[in-house]
Every structure is written in C-alpha cells, then in structure tokens.
Amino acid sequence: MKSNKQGWIVVAAGAGINLAFGVLYAWSIFAGKLQETLGWSNTETSIPYTVAIIMFALVMIPAGRLQDKIGPKKVVTIGGLLIGLGCILAGSMTSILGLTISFGVLAGSGIGLGYASTTPPALKWFPPEKKGLISGIVVGGFGLATLYIVPLSNFLLSRYDVFTSFRIMGVIFLCMTLPLAQFVKNPDKPVVSTNKDAKPPVEDRTVGEMLRTKQFYMLWFMFFAGATGGLMTIGSLKPIVKVMLGESAALQLVAFAAVANALGRPMAGVISEKLGRGKTMSILYVLQALALFLFNGLNSFATVLIAAATIYFAYGSMLSVYPSACADNYGTKNLGLNYGVMFSAWGAGGVFGPILGGRIADATGSYEMAFYVSAAILIVAAIMGLFYKTSQVRHSYAVTRNG
16 A cells, blocks of 8 residues: 555656646747747747757657666656756747757756656556556646646746746746656566466566567557657647637647647556557557548538547557557566667657658648648558557566466
8 A cells, every 4th residue: 555655656746747848838839939039930940849859859768777777766856957947048048059959958858857757667656557547647747738838838928028938937847847856766676466367577678679579660660650640730730720710719729639638648548458559559540640631621610629639639649558568568677768769759750740741831831741641651550550469578487476
C-alpha cells in the first residue's frame, strides 16, 4: 500500500511537470506578437520553435541515460531550471539568434531532460499490466497544457509586451517544475505483477540490443508516421480553420481538440493493454488517415471538430502507447535511454511534418496535398501495426516462479 501511494505521487508529479512542458504550445501565440513587434516573417518566427523541437528530441537520448544513472529527480530539476531560465532569458532577446538560443536551445533542452525523466520512473512503481494507463496519465499533462497555456498567454500579452510576458512565463514554469521535481524518484526495485496468470517480466535489454531487433524499427516508423501527420495538423490547425470557419470557431475548435489530445493518452494506454499496441495504433492510424483525407472537404463546425479531434486523439495516443511498447520489448531498467532513442521518431516527424505542410501550402495555397501525403504514410504504418508482435524474451526465473 505504501509503495502504491508513493507511486501515485510520482505519477501526479510527472503529470504536473508535463503541464509546464506545454510551453511549446504557446509559441504560435507569441510568434504573432513577435511579428507585430519586430516585423519578423512567418519563417523567421518558426526558427526558435523548430530548434526547440529538435533539441527536445535530441536531448531525450542523453537525458534517458542520465536519469538511468543519477536518478530522475536531479534530471527533472535541471530540466525545469533550463525551461524557466530559457523563457526568462528570451524576454531580453530581440534577435532571432538570441531567441533561438534562449527558447530553442535552452528551453527545448529543458523539455527533453524533463520529459525523458517523468514516465520511466512512474512505470517502475506499477506492475506491467498498468503500463498503458500510467504512461497515459503522466504524458496526459503535456496534452492538457493547451487548455491553460493558450488563455494564459493571451492574458499576459493583452496586458504586457511580448518580452515581459516571456519573463513571467519563465517564473511560472520555475514555480511549477522545481517543487514537483522533488517527488519524482525510482522505487528501490521495479514492481512486478502479483497476478499468478501474468506473463513473466521482459528481460532488460540495452540500447545496442534494442537496435538489433526488428520491433524497434517497426515502432520507430509507426511513431514517425503518427508524429508527421499529428504535428503538421497541430501546427496549422488554427489558421486553416480560421479561413474555413472564422477566428472564434478556430479558437473553440483548438481547445476541444486539445482535450481529445489529452484523453487519447490514458484511454489508448488502457485499450492497448487489452487489444495490443500494434492493433490499437493500426485502428487509430486508419481513422486519422481518413480524417486527413476528408479534412479539406469539410465545411461545418461539427464535421471539422470530429476530424480534428480524431487526428489529435490518435496523436495523443502514441505518446502513451510507444513508451509502453518500449517497456514491453526491452524492460524498464534501461527504459529512459531506450525510449529516448525511440523518441527520435517523434523529432523526425516533428521536423518533417510541418516543413512538408508549409512547403506544399506555399506552393499550392492549400494543405490538401500535404494531408494526402501524411494519410498515405499513416496507412503504411497501420498495415505495419497489424504485423507487429512484442518480443518474447523473458526472464527464465520468472517462468519458473509462475510455473
């Protein structure tokens, strides 16, 4: 009971910390003010954000190793400091280079450090059959961030200039992350299932051993496919819907879609425990591809909302299913580093998707063809998911113990 109580404290702290990492969702709002204040173009204001995504994904790899070695509390604390100080420093920068270093490099690295160190320790406090639910709750904080960070950003920018707003956001993030980081820790030993019918635990494997399995490359491509379509849509949804239905409808729709993003994480985590990781993502990817195929032909708030919510739900689902799938195949001992390497798929999709969408939109005046390309990639990933099977390498002592 005691360990279970402590485990839920770690889960709650991780979800709260991930709420602060949603600073990425505020960039589109700040970018508009930067354009007004400094006269920057869309391309110029996208540079710090793009660098932040790249740093987020890149730092996940060393951060995973670091939290495996020195413990997640220290790594999350460093991450919180970098996010807060990066935003505070951004409040003193008036050049693209300055904002790229402060927000892109420092804050982006902080997000990578913290995100890599919240889910792995939480998973270790619970038996394997709860991996999907626990990872979904922890990363759900990131998805819910839009609900508070967008109105908070608008509130600050309505009363202060963009630079003062950056500094205030930095202080808020420091106050959110640093106290919560002190509750993030690993158990003395990972919790194993007490269910006599449960499968034996998976043998812990190193990153080198992981890279020699076909499951890694299947999961990597599937993760990349979902991130490409999801992040392209997230980055362009508001301006697209603004043209289709107006400013007010766009703001409402983004808020509703954010809820779908957050709900997808714990719900898909639980469903994937029953249905299987590959089949769960196959179903969601088919629905996401269908929504992308139809999106540009929709013309009512209800139909656009359903399509956007489907895309956001499937995108959010990935962020609980893939860390769980990583633990399924390679154990929890090296989960920080192993998932950090797998998470590079998200970084690749996060760069490829928005660039693909932007270039096609610039050339054709519409995101329609970009959505078609993303949908085709998702269909390939969905087919791959049907053939995906979890590694069966398990501890021999556990097999003996369970008969």
